[in-house]
Amino acid sequence: MTTIFIKGLGLIGSSLTRAIRKRHPTFTIIGNDADPQTTAYALKHHLIDQSTRELTAAVAADFIILATPVTEIINDLQQLAQLPLKKSVIITDVGSTKQAVLKAALPLQEKGITFIGGHPMAGSHKTGVTAGRADLFENAFYFMIKTKVPDDAYLALQNLLQGAHVKWLLLSAQEHDQLVGQISHLPHVIAAALVNQTQVFFADSPLGMRMAAGGFKSITRIASSDPTMWSSILQSNSAIIIQQISQYVNELQKIQKAIMEDDHDQIFSFFKTAKNSRDELGPEKVGQLPNFFDLFINIPDQVGALAAITQLLALNKINLVNIHILEIREDLDGVLQLTFMRENDRAQAVKILTHAHYTILRKD
Missing domain, CATH: 3.30.70.260 (ACT domain)
Structure with missing residues (x-):
């Protein structure tokens, strides 16, 4: 019998669990989460078969999935390297940054344990086990990171998660971190900064924030994301994010200069270039991440x-x-x-x- 150990039963972890349960109903799923109410919910709704607070329960697993914030994933990988795991076990994660995670997985790989870095490019502004859905990842890209593992290990992981109906994409850890830094991490920083700046701007005018609707709410929706998760992401991808923030600040300074100098051509070009690039986005062009x-x-x-x-x-x-x-x-x-x-x-x-x-x- 195949046994799955999954740590972290929030939105992503519980959605993967639902997808596994749907495709592989006979597999045994052991769930681990810091919140006892979360594991109680998962047991009650048959998302997992057993609950545990101990990482040592992973020694019985054929697959180990780490679905917690990146800093916790790194810590767990270090602890797993000290446990007598099955030699055939496949360990994976869903962290939003990969270079730091792969570095933490080296001791496991040196022991002959298979680790495959993973990252499903799907999510929601909703969080927690109750927000999970078996179809959360449907048609979304799921990154797997190139490492020295047998091809059949990739196939085994894909088979395990077949019920998620994702689009698999293999790339290097550096490519991954640069890509998600620009299209995911930087936008979250910008959205949060805009909300914080607007809150300060309207500090003496409560009506201002109440009137912030339409486009403002649309472009800042992701600022409602889990602060614990995003703190961990930025800390683990800091060098890339710092560089991308600097480039973004440079863009703001260029348009600021154009406005100060009343440079109509430059201002028009700023919006025209953005419109043309934005209009090129779409599944028929470069794909959607996620595919909504x-x-x-x-x-x-x-x-x-x-x-x-x-x-x-x-x-x-x-x-x-x-x-x-x-x-x-x-x-x-x-x-x-x-x-x-x-x-x-x-x-x-x-x-x-x-x-x-x-x-x-x-x-x-």
């Missing part, structure tokens, strides 16, 4: 307007990943952002909502 599909429609400021739309989609068995009201004011239509996991779900929603006389604004 957005639909924006007008919604009237009326009681029951939102419920009517969600009920219409539910009746047609169209699954929504997220709903976000971007703007709604008295006597004016608001903008409703609907997010779908699959492109065909969005296409079907467009047909249904158009037939119901809703106005489609755009698709991203």
Whole structure:
């Protein structure tokens, strides 16, 4: 019988557990989490078969999955190197940075233990075991890091996580850290900085933060992410993040200079270049990370307007990943952002909502 040991039953860990359970219902899953309420929930809902507070329980495992913050993953790898693990065990992680993790895994690899660095590029602003979903990673990229491990080890991990329905991508640790630093870590820093700066700016005007809606809420949504996790990420990818922040500050200084000098051409070029680059993003061009599909429609400021739309989609068995009201004011239509996991779900929603006389604004 195959035994899985997974440490960390938050959004990512519990979603992987659900995917494994769905595809491999006979596998034994041992769950470890610092929060006893989390493991109690996981046991009650049959996400895991056993719970433990001890890392030593991993000695019985055929697969070990570390789904905690990066600093904790590093510490656990050091401890696992001291345990009498199965020689055939495959250890993996889901950390958002990889160079520091691979360095911590060296003692294990020197003992002949297989370690495969991993990172699913999917998530949510929601956290915790209750937010997990078996389809959280569907159509998203799942990075595996190139190391000196047998090809059949990669295949074994892919088979274990087959129920997640991800797009596997193999790359080096340095490539990974630079890539996610730019498209994930830096945007989180920017979003948090913008929220903090806006809070200070409106310190004497409580109305200001209350009025911060529309575009502000859209571009700062990721600032609601788990601060413990993101502190760990930045500390483990510090050199790359520092360089990327410097480059971003340079971009801000260039547009600041153009505004100060009333340089119309430079200001126009700043926005034109960004628009052209942003318009090139999409699954048919460079892929989406994660692979979500957005639909924006007008919604009237009326009681029951939102419920009517969600009920219409539910009746047609169209699954929504997220709903976000971007703007709604008295006597004016608001903008409703609907997010779908699959492109065909969005296409079907467009047909249904158009037939119901809703106005489609755009698709991203």
